[in-house]
Amino acid sequence: MYEVYFRHLAKKMPLTADDQALIQRFLSVKKIRKKQYLLQEGDVCKVIAFVEKGALRSYTVDGEGKEHILQFALEGWFIADLYSFLTGEESSYNIEAIDDSELVLINQSAYKELLQRSPCYQTYMLDLITGAYIALQKRLNATVSLSPEERYQDLIALYPDIVQRVPQHMIASYMGLTPETLSRIRRRIAEN
Amino acid sequence: MYEVYFRHLAKKMPLTADDQALIQRFLSVKKIRKKQYLLQEGDVCKVIAFVEKGALRSYTVDGEGKEHILQFALEGWFIADLYSFLTGEESSYNIEAIDDSELVLINQSAYKELLQRSPCYQTYMLDLITGAYIALQKRLNATVSLSPEERYQDLIALYPDIVQRVPQHMIASYMGLTPETLSRIRRRIAEN
DNA sequence: AAAGACCATTGATTCAGATCAATGGTCTTT
DNA sequence: AAAGACCATTGATCTGAATCAATGGTCTTT
Structure with missing residues (x-):
């Protein structure tokens, strides 16, 4: 259940079996089906979700x-409304499964405690967050x-799998375009 | 020289005198004059800069x-090209003082060592980075x-001092607008 | 103090992307 | 298998911001 998660973690740093055992005690697993919500606007974001399998938006x-x-x-990516997660305020985001997915979750209290207890996790x-910040800046x-x-x-070029697996109108929305405009862009690219 | 920096740090967590002394040994101070560069495109970003006084972009x-x-x-804010700073690759950003400024700097090796040595700093x-990430998402x-x-x-509403202290055409650029468009927007707002 | 550079504003025009609308195709549901 | 929902594509039109251009004002520099 935690393979992808710990492989990801181990790629970033040396990870002893003890570290792993400690961390794993604070995590849980959840399966979520296509179109189900992990978070809805107005709720508080209770978890940070790491995607073992599937896709969310x-x-x-x-x-x-x-x-x-x-x-x-x-x-291999994580998703959450970190602001809501950390402050306990209501979220203005929705998080929804695009496909049937498997998630590794950590909740607020576990997150705070694990940060205290495991330098490795910190x-x-x-x-992780530095990487996410840099990606967002780019x-x-x-x-x-x-x-x-x-x-x-x-x-x-950067995320070929996204373009494969995510419907086009969602990519348009992600890019801040209408579906019509993205369709025309694709045609222009194909023509050249 | 480090007043703003440590006040900022202490606001986020308890900070013993020992912690402070340790951290301070890894920092340095720099004054920079209006229109001077802290980083130029093509160079490697050598430092993370915390702004004690002044303004940069x-x-x-x-x-x-x-x-x-x-x-x-x-x-009270920090600025750097974290990607270049962490990887040692050439930066594609420029960082420039808008006003005469005072900075608290940490360089790459000091950053890495201090993270190891001071849980407090970590x-x-x-x-800090989580906050920056959340702000960028917003x-x-x-x-x-x-x-x-x-x-x-x-x-x-959010950053009244920016609007006060930064020339309008820079705010336009920050917002992804031309100076002309921002000027017209301001007029429309003033008219209502 | 004068000259030059830079900046905010305003007007006229252009253009890229949004909107509105229609069609055929594919996926879902029963 | 048929019906309905959803989606990508294409065409026609509209609109908001960019571009081009000019002016007066302010800040720098000498």
């Missing part, structure tokens, strides 16, 4: 009822300095 | 030679789900 709904996808999470989280930078064409090509 | 230059501001850092960094979300008007109003 987080999104918000704006004033006009339109969805805006903020993040995809495939195998190092891992610092690493994305923001791409958004302002590249054309939609270029951004789509980058997306294909 | 980071930006990229796109294919057409246009600048895109990614971040402002005022007193906790602080996890906290910004990304605002970008896709709010109108430029709303985003500008939010900016005024």
Whole structure:
């Protein structure tokens, strides 16, 4: 159940069997089916989810009822509303399974305690969140300095599996475009 | 020299005099004048800078030679190209002082060693980067789900000092707008 | 104090992407 | 297998922001 998770963790740092045993006691596993919610707007985000298998997305709904996808999470990624998770405030995000998925979860109290108890886990989280922060900065930078064409090509190059496994209108939303516009961009790319 | 820095750090967690003494040995101080660079595109980012006083910005230059501001850092904030800092690769960002500024710096080797040696510092960094990540997510979300008007109003509400102290065309760039468009938005807001 | 550089504002025009609308295709459900 | 829902694509039109251009104001530099 925890294979992908600990492989991921071990890739970032040396991990003793003791470390692993300690950490594992604070985790739990959850299966979630396509279109089910892990978090709904208005609820408090109770867990950080690591994706063992499957795919999820987080999104918000704006004033006009339109969805805006903020993040995809495939195998080896994590997803949560960290703000809500850490403060206990209501979330304004939704997190939903795109496919049937298997998750490794950690809840708020376990997270706080595990950070205290396991230097190893703390190092891992610092690493993980730093990586997520850097990725987000890159994305923001791409958004302002590249054309939609270029951004789509980058997306294909960087995350080919996302483009394979996620419906096109979701990718459009993720990129801040309408489905029509993304369709036309794809045609333009194909023509050249 | 380190007042703001340690006040900031102590706000996030209990900090003993020993902790502080240890941490301080790994830091250094630098003054930088308006329009000077802390980092230039093509160089490796050698330090994480905490702003004691003054203001800095980071930006990229796109294919057409246009600048895109990614971040402002005022007193109490940090700024760096973390990707370049951590990997040692060349940066594609520029970091420049908007005003004469005083910085608290930590370099790569000091950062890595201090993380090993001071659990306190590690906790602080996890906290700091998590906060930065959450802020960036919020910004990304605002970008896709709010109108430029709303985003500008939010900016005024959230960071009034930025709007006071940073020239308007930089705020426009930060928001992904041209100076002309921001000027018109301000007029529309003033008219209502 | 004068000259030059930079900046915010305003107006006119252009353009990229959104919106509106229709169609055929695929996936789901019964 | 048929019906309905959902999706990608294409076309026509609209709209908000970019671009181009000009002006007066302020800050720098000498």
